[in-house]
Amino acid sequence: MQNPVFNNSAVFGTKPDRAVTQTDNELRAQAYPAPGQPVGLAPTATRSMTYEDVIARTASVFAVLVLVGVVGWRYGPTYPALLWVGLLGGLVLGLVNAFKREPSAPLILVYGAFEGLFLGAISAIYDAQWNGIALQAVLATAATFTATLLLFRSGKVRVTPKFTRWLIIAISGYAIFSLVNLVLVWTGALDGWGLRSGGWGILIGLFAVGLAAASLIVDFDSIARGVRGGAPVKFAWSAAFGLVVTLVWLYLEFLRLLAILRR
Numbered sequence: 001m002q003n004p005v006f007n008n009s010a011v012f013g014t015k016p017d018r019a020v021t022q023t024d025n026e027l028r029a030q031a032y033p034a035p036g037q038p039v040g041l042a043p044t045a046t047r048s049m050t051y052e053d054v055i056a057r058t059a060s061v062f063a064v065l066v067l068v069g070v071v072g073w074r075y076g077p078t079y080p081a082l083l084w085v086g087l088l089g090g091l092v093l094g095l096v097n098a099f100k101r102e103p104s105a106p107l108i109l110v111y112g113a114f115e116g117l118f119l120g121a122i123s124a125i126y127d128a129q130w131n132g133i134a135l136q137a138v139l140a141t142a143a144t145f146t147a148t149l150l151l152f153r154s155g156k157v158r159v160t161p162k163f164t165r166w167l168i169i170a171i172s173g174y175a176i177f178s179l180v181n182l183v184l185v186w187t188g189a190l191d192g193w194g195l196r197s198g199g200w201g202i203l204i205g206l207f208a209v210g211l212a213a214a215s216l217i218v219d220f221d222s223i224a225r226g227v228r229g230g231a232p233v234k235f236a237w238s239a240a241f242g243l244v245v246t247l248v249w250l251y252l253e254f255l256r257l258l259a260i261l262r263r
Contacts, residue, residue: 012222012223012225012226012231012235012238012239012242046232046233047232047233048227048230048231048232048233049226049227049230049231049232049233049234049235049236049239050227050233050236051223051227053233053236054223054227054236054239054240054243056236057105057236057237057239057240058239058240058243058244060109060240061108061109061111061112061240061241061244062112062244064109064112064113064116065112065113065115065116065119065244066116067116068112068113068114068116068117068120069116069117069119069120069123070120071116071117071120072086072116072117072118072119072120072121072122072123072124073120073121073123073124074120074124075121076117076120076121076122076124076125077121077124077125077128080121082117082121083117083118083121083122083125085114085117086114086115086116086117086118086119086120086121087118089110089114089117089118090111090114090115090117090118093107093110093111093114094111094115094245097111097241098241098245102234103234103235103237103238103241104237105237108237108240108241111241111244112244115244115248119248119251119252122252122255123137123255126255126259129259130258130259130262130263133255133258133259133262134255136254136258137251137254137255137258138251140254140258141247141250141251141254144209144212144213144216144250144254145216145247145250147213148213148216148217148220149216149220151217152217152220152221157217159217159218159221163214163218164218167211167214167215167218170211170214171211171215174207174208174211177195177204180195181194181195181196182194193260196256196260197260201260202257202260202261205253205256205257205260206257208253208257209250209253209254209257212246212249212250212253213250215246215249216243216246216247216250219242219243219246222239222242223239223242223243226239
């Protein structure tokens with residue numbers, strides 16, 4: 001399933017030729033007014049997004065996430081309400097940002113703050129039971145991100161329609177399984193990790209990590225489409241938000257997998 005952050009935007013869509021042509025024509029119209037139109041009335045040309053812009057915006061969101069995450073780490077175990085505030089706030093703002101046609105830098109940064117509060121709190125809770133597990137999950141996430149980026153840059157992994165269809169089916173199935181497992185655990189029908197217990201839990205965890213890594217590759221491809229298509233620089237915030245969403249998912253899957261392994 002393609003990240004909705006990218007899938008709902010024409011500049012990151014799966015039909016780049018149309019998006020490229022539309023964006024280029026708009027930029028030309030802004031840069032060069034029609035004959036007879038006073039130059040002073042022509043709109044200012046919009047600068048196109050670059051990879052450096054995406055990196056800078058992503059770093060900004062992560063900086064907010066980490067800073068607020070320190071607060072969640074420090075006070076989350078003492079005040080469990082902070083975890084739920086971060087979880088619900090991140091969920092609401094995640095949906096708002098994902099389906100907004102125009103990116104909003106303040107809303108994306110606030111989303112990073114809520115996610116930082118949630119991740120800091122839940123990481124501290126996990127780390128109190130399995131010492132050092134949060135650091136292990138961070139290192140595993142960073143290593144996976146680097147590996148998928150290198151694979152994508154090398155051209156050895158390509159995002160094809162077949163690859164995208166497989167990912168849609170796999171993530172949809174995993175989402176249904178996770179929801180069923182959550183209901184079974186919350187209702188007391190199963191205890192512990194529910195259907196994730198034992199060897200099956202390890203296999204499912206590895207599968208989920210693979211799905212998140214595959215989603216990263218699709219995210220990279222979407223960002224490349226946006227850069228090649230000359231997307232306006234403001235959409236670098238959308239790209240940064242999409243990457244952070246996938247990386248948060250990847251980190252949580254590693255955290256859960258490591259907990260199952262250590263248990």
